[in-house]
Amino acid sequence: MIDINFLRENTSQAVEKLSLRGFHFNSKLFLELEEERKKIQIKTQELQEVRNQLSKKIGVEKSLLKNTDDLMREVSKTSADLKMIEIQLHEVQQKINDYLMEIPNLPHPTVPIGKNEADNIVIREVGSKKKFDFEVKDHVDVASKLGLDFDLGSKLSGSRFTLMRNQIARLHRAIGQFMLDVQVNEHGYEECYTPYLVNTDSLVGTGQLPKFEEDLFLTKKGENDLLYLIPTGEVPLTNIVRNSIQEEGDLPIKLTTLTPCFRSEAGSYGKDTRGMIRQHQFEKVEMVQITHPDQSYTALEEMVNHAENILTKLELPYRVVSLCSGDMGFSASKTYDLEVWLPSQNVYREISSVSNCESFQARRMMARFKDDSKKNKLVHTLNGSGLAVGRALVAVIENNQTKEGYINIPSALVSYMNGLKVIKI
RNA sequence: GGAGAGCUGGCCGAGUGGUCGAAGGCACUUCCCUGCUAAGGAAGCAUACGGGGUUAACCUGUAUCGAGGGUUCGAAUCCCUCGCUCUCCGCCA
Numbered sequence: 391m392i393d394i395n396f397l398r399e400n401t402s403q404a405v406e407k408l409s410l411r412g413f414h415f416n417s418k419l420f421l422e423l424e425e426e427r428k429k430i431q432i433k434t435q436e437l438q439e440v441r442n443q444l445s446k447k448i449g450v451e452k453s454l455l456k457n458t459d460d461l462m463r464e465v466s467k468t469s470a471d472l473k474m475i476e477i478q479l480h481e482v483q484q485k486i487n488d489y490l491m492e493i494p495n496l497p498h499p500t501v502p503i504g505k506n507e508a509d510n511i512v513i514r515e516v517g518s519k520k521k522f523d524f525e526v527k528d529h530v531d532v533a534s535k536l537g538l539d540f541d542l543g544s545k546l547s548g549s550r551f552t553l554m555r556n557q558i559a560r561l562h563r564a565i566g567q568f569m570l571d572v573q574v575n576e577h578g579y580e581e582c583y584t585p586y587l588v589n590t591d592s593l594v595g596t597g598q599l600p601k602f603e604e605d606l607f608l609t610k611k612g613e614n615d616l617l618y619l620i621p622t623g624e625v626p627l628t629n630i631v632r633n634s635i636q637e638e639g640d641l642p643i644k645l646t647t648l649t650p651c652f653r654s655e656a657g658s659y660g661k662d663t664r665g666m667i668r669q670h671q672f673e674k675v676e677m678v679q680i681t682h683p684d685q686s687y688t689a690l691e692e693m694v695n696h697a698e699n700i701l702t703k704l705e706l707p708y709r710v711v712s713l714c715s716g717d718m719g720f721s722a723s724k725t726y727d728l729e730v731w732l733p734s735q736n737v738y739r740e741i742s743s744v745s746n747c748e749s750f751q752a753r754r755m756m757a758r759f760k761d762d763s764k765k766n767k768l769v770h771t772l773n774g775s776g777l778a779v780g781r782a783l784v785a786v787i788e789n790n791q792t793k794e795g796y797i798n799i800p801s802a803l804v805s806y807m808n809g810l811k812v813i814k815i
Numbered sequence: 816g817g818a819g820a821g822c823u824g825g826c827c828g829a830g831u832g833g834u835c836g837a838a839g840g841c842a843c844u845u846c847c848c849u850g851c852u853a854a855g856g857a858a859g860c861a862u863a864c865g866g867g868g869u870u871a872a873c874c875u876g877u878a879u880c881g882a883g884g885g886u887u888c889g890a891a892u893c894c895c896u897c898g899c900u901c902u903c904c905g906c907c908a
Contacts, residue, residue: 431865435877442877445889449833458888465888635825635862756863764844766862 391490391753398424407496410503410715415493423489427482434479437472441465491594492601495750497715498687498724504714510727511714516698517707519731520789528734529787530665532795533558536813538666549663550655550670557813558783561799562673564806565786566779569675569700570648573776577696579646579677584626586649587617592629595755597721597747604656607670619652623676624773631680632755635766641759642689643680646776648673666780667739673779679772680757683749686770687724690746693774694726697742700777703802706785707731709738723748728777730785741781744774 397404401417408415444465448458502511530538537558543551554562573579587609593599598606598621607619620626627645636643651674662668677696679689694710701708713725722745729738749768752758758766790798797813804811 428865431877435865438877441888446834448888452833462888469888764860 391750392493392496393749393753394486394490396496397490404496408493410497410501411494411718412505412716413494416489420486420489423482423486427479427486430475430479430482434472434475437468437475441468441472444468488600491754494720495718495723495747497718498746498748500712501718501724502712502714505716506714507717509714510717511712513710513712513726515707515709516702517705517731519707519733522733522791524793526733526788527791527795528665528732529784532791532797533787535795535815536797540666547670550668552666552669552780557807557810560807560810561786561797561803561813562779562783564803565704565782566648566673566675568703568803568806569777569779569782570646572700572703573646573675573677573696576699577644577677579644582627582630582645582647584620584623584647584649586620586626586652588620588625588629589617592625592632593618595629595632596625596751597754598625601720605654607652607654620649621653622651622773622775623647623649623674624678627676627678628680628751628771628773629755631752631757631769631771634757636680636757636759636769638682638759638761641680641682641769642685645678645680646675648675648779650674666784669780672781675776675779677744677774677776681770681772682759683767683770686746686748686772689770689772690724690726690744693744693772693776694728697728697744697774697776700782701728701730701741704782704786704800705802706782706789708741719743719745721745721747721750723750730781732785732788734788739781739785741785742775742777745772747771747773 392404397415397417397420401421405415405417444461448461448465451458451461502509504510530540534540537554537556539553539555542553546553570581574581590599593606598618606621609617609619626649627647630645631643650671652671655668655670658668666672677693679686679693681689698708698710708728708730711727711729713722713727718725725743725745727740728742728744730741731737732739748770751771752768757769757771759769761767786800786803787797790800792798792812795815799807799811799813
């Protein structure tokens with residue numbers, strides 16, 4: 391949620407900045423609603439004051455055994471008026487709030503301006519692409535013989551589900567464990583185990599709700615007991631600080647977790663249907679930092695490095711991309727994507743996304759800290775993948791395939807594979 | 816799943832219809848006193864949103880005692896629904 395004061399005081403600037411993201415901010419409607427809200431709120435509070443004072447007076451008079459019929463009649467009338475206007479106030483506040491919840495974050499000044507993916511800026515390319523002296527296969531062709539089974543995935547659950555067996559399942563687990571270990575042991579994140587089902591408050595906090603419900607899987611325990619499967623570990627990790635006031639000295643809070651992620655992928659029909667690039671269920675190591683507002687952009691760069699370090703250790707070529715204004719997610723002020731090289735398609739594919747949400751999520755969550763002068767201020771929240779396990783598996787398979795159809799295990803993973811160096815049939 | 820108890824400010828805890836945003840204590844902050852590993856005294860000390868303001872300090876209003884609804888002139892206090900915690904029983908990895 392954007393600061394409502396910013397929208398009030400810098401309306402034209404807000405319109406302009408939001409249009410960079412392709413969002414039309416209806417400032418006229420907003421200002422009208424605000425005007426109305428203000429009028430009604432002042433009136434409401436006045437009536438409340440009258441009611442409170444008269445009621446207090448009744449108490450005093452009664453204790454003096456005086457007759458209070460006249461007073462009671464008067465308050466009765468005030469209360470009736472109040473009831474009506476309180477309903478109006480709630481309505482207009484609800485309208486304003488509903489609208490605020492749908493407005494995406496403002497892009498940081500350093501974000502490249504653009505409409506879509508094509509306008510993203512490549513910051514750097516790292517690592518050398520392997521030369522193959524045979525025709526490279528994609529991960530489906532390589533790994534199908536080794537335990538990667540899409541048919542069984544769809545037999546059990548439908549399209550966009552995968553079953554892994556044997557050394558492929560082992561490799562998948564190895565990658566996840568390896569990544570989590572690096573984030574915890576080398577980069578200083580606190581390891582967490584989180585719920586995979588979360589309530590609506592949590593999803594509102596990080597920005598998935600109310601606008602993007604169709605992207606989520608919803609579970610049902612009873613009539614009104616709704617829980618959603620997490621689309622990313624960012625949701626439980628970030629919501630740890632929801633409705634809280636941190637000590638300034640405790641910042642930054644650095645958290646990580648390895649979780650499954652569940653996404654309905656509504657609206658991506660026909661996209662990436664082959665292989666395990668786009669699944670309903672995948673694993674991901676998530677990094678989250680809760681920082682002082684002055685530190686969040688330093689932390690953003692740091693987190694990109696933390697994600698890059700994984701790719702370097704896995705000896706995978708990649709590039710860092712700064713997402714343009716039109717391609718960023720709803721909650722982000724600035725986002726870097728890491729894209730890993732996939733030789734079968736001759737392209738870089740997203741494997742990590744690292745974002746600074748500034749105070750956007752913090753405001754929704756009421757996540758604050760006490761500063762020097764004892765004032766409560768909003769924290770900044772950042773999140774990033776470090777990394778997506780499924781896509782890392784794809785990259786490892788494709789970049790390390792051999793002529794014979796084997797997979798060489800990157801040395802960083804050998805110990806996680808119980809010493810195994812090659813996966814053969 | 817069954818039975819019972821509870822949920823009050825950072826923490827403990829009082830408060831069963833009126834002057835209660837809430838006694839008292841602990842912790843914390845500032846000051847005073849003392850001079851030594853501690854004690855005594857004074858004041859301050861929840862959050863959000865309005866209004867005023869030299870837009871800072873501050874003054875002022877409203878709301879919030881697990882959440883939401885209701886009764887009432889008036890609700891922390893009474894009623895209803897829900898959530899959570901604890902104890903016992905059952906079941907279970």
